[in-house]
Amino acid sequence: MKDKKVLITGGAGNIGSHIADAVIEEGAKEVIIIDDFTRGREENLAWAVKHGNVRIIKGDICDRELLSKSLKGVDYVFHQAAIRITQCQEDPLLAKKVLIDGTFSVFDEAIKAGVKKVVFASSASVYGNPSYLPMDEKHPFNNTTFYGAGKIANEELAKAFREKYGMNYIGLRYFNVYGPRMDIYGVYTEVMIRWLDMIKEGRQPVIFGDGKQSMDFVYVKDIARANILALQSDVNEGIYNVGTGIETSLNQLVKSVLELTNPDLTPIYEKPKNLVIVSRRRASIEKIKKELGFEPETGLKDGLREMIKWKEEQPRGSEKE
Ligand SMILES: NC(=O)c1ccc[n+]([C@@H]2O[C@H](COP(=O)([O-])OP(=O)(O)OC[C@H]3O[C@@H](n4cnc5c(N)ncnc54)[C@H](O)[C@@H]3O)[C@@H](O)[C@H]2O)c1
Structure with missing residues (x-):
């Protein structure tokens, strides 16, 4: 390049x-x-x-x-x-x-x-x-x-x-x-960002559904x-x-986020909104490993730590502009 x-x-x-x-x-x-x-x-x-x-x-x-x-x-x-x-x-x-x-x-x-x-x-x-x-x-x-x-x-x-x-x-x-520079200002912010805002305000993070939905x-x-x-x-x-080839449920994710931010809090569960939610996700990364030489290097805990640190440094919360 x-x-x-x-x-x-x-x-x-x-x-x-x-x-x-x-x-x-x-x-x-x-x-x-x-x-x-x-x-x-x-x-x-x-x-x-x-x-x-x-x-x-x-x-x-x-x-x-x-x-x-x-x-x-x-x-x-x-x-x-x-x-x-x-x-x-x-x-x-x-x-x-x-x-x-x-x-x-x-x-x-x-x-x-x-x-x-x-x-x-x-x-x-x-x-x-x-x-x-x-x-x-x-x-x-x-x-x-x-x-x-x-x-x-x-x-x-x-x-x-x-x-x-x-x-x-x-x-x-x-x-x-996920990671630093995720949108924290707009209308379409993602779940992790909303959790971090709730936790910062001392509120319980909300999980839509039973938290068993998983992602990679x-x-x-x-x-x-x-x-x-x-x-x-x-x-x-x-x-x-x-991806990483590792499946993490929202319950596991919120647990990790709370461990890094406020271990005294627990999540609350609400009925899912109407967006089609995929039940489980885990990538096979064999092809990209073999053909492009890609390996994920940052584990979830380390990545979350970086993201939380970055979010703390931002001048404002995720209020709408
Ligand atoms: N973030 C994820 O988890 C994820 C997962 C799968 C795929 N993707 C894809 O990766 C790409 C980047 O995603 P991201 O997470 O950085 O999202 P992002 O919203 O942070 O970045 C997308 C950028 O595109 C700009 N944009 C939107 N419409 C535009 C237009 N018409 N003309 C010019 N710019 C426009 C936005 O202002 C924004 O800066 C997207 O194509 C997204 O669909 C993201």
């Missing part, structure tokens, strides 16, 4: 900004960020701006002209911009616009600009409820959400762009990503590293899980 020009869509968000840091550490000549700042924040890019040559463009990935201009001379693209699963359920048309049309535009303009490789964010949401565990890349698409539908479409589009134009691509199916939590810096490995690899078409 040395001396290369890299563009990151959604680069002011959680994962995108960690990719920006990693790309700069790898010696990139220039990093261009396209983000509409619906969730992204300039603060997330503070380290990158200080240590690298970063150009931040506030704009929408659906804006073809902007993409075409910004992609001139770009060697590599990391495509991360998307809206959250909850927002996709609330506004399916926007989900189609950003996830499907936006991704089509990013791929199409990347091809026109002669980009050498595109690494893009897919999601474990494509799998929906498990037919078996751990979920490998051949697991069926049991998805029933607009978000998952969008991510499946992204993978299929990548294949079609490869077939027609020879686009080099890797799609990464992230499992449950993967630390954001491991995700960024997987992106770098995907870009550097000789593999030029492929879809890979990125």
